[in-house]
Amino acid sequence: MLYLLSEDARKADGAEALLRLAPVISVQVLNEVTHVCVRKLRMGWGEIAQFLDLVRSFCKVVALTEDVHDRARHIAQRYRLSFYDACIASAAIAAGCTTLYTEDLGHGQILEESLGIRNPFHSGTG
Numbered sequence: 001m002l003y004l005l006s007e008d009a010r011k012a013d014g015a016e017a018l019l020r021l022a023p024v025i026s027v028q029v030l031n032e033v034t035h036v037c038v039r040k041l042r043m044g045w046g047e048i049a050q051f052l053d054l055v056r057s058f059c060k061v062v063a064l065t066e067d068v069h070d071r072a073r074h075i076a077q078r079y080r081l082s083f084y085d086a087c088i089a090s091a092a093i094a095a096g097c098t099t100l101y102t103e104d105l106g107h108g109q110i111l112e113e114s115l116g117i118r119n120p121f122h123s124g125t126g
């Protein structure tokens with residue numbers, strides 16, 4: 001979602017294309033976007049709220065429940081992922097998603113025999 005704010009036109013366009021697909025995102029995605037907007041982009045809270053409202057208008061947002069948390073701990077341990085990445089993957093599985101678009105995990109990896117990892121900017125070479 002942060003690539004919507006990118007000066008890299010290719011990545012911004014790619015993010016817009018994904019957003020038009022009405023994706024599922026988790027509250028953890030909103031948390032991480034907020035953190036980057038505050039810390040790295042130095043956006044004000046009003047700006048952040050407007051951006052997140054826009055994102056949420058296109059997306060279904062999945063809550064972080066106890067079940068999502070418990071599965072995330074299992075996923076983090078099994079696949080040696082950061083807990084926060086595992087929360088995102090766990091929420092995607094809970095929502096019935098079969099593809100997780102991210103640059104943070106291995107392109108082509110399959111988690112829990114059901115969730116494929118896809119880097120939307122992967123060139124397909126090497």
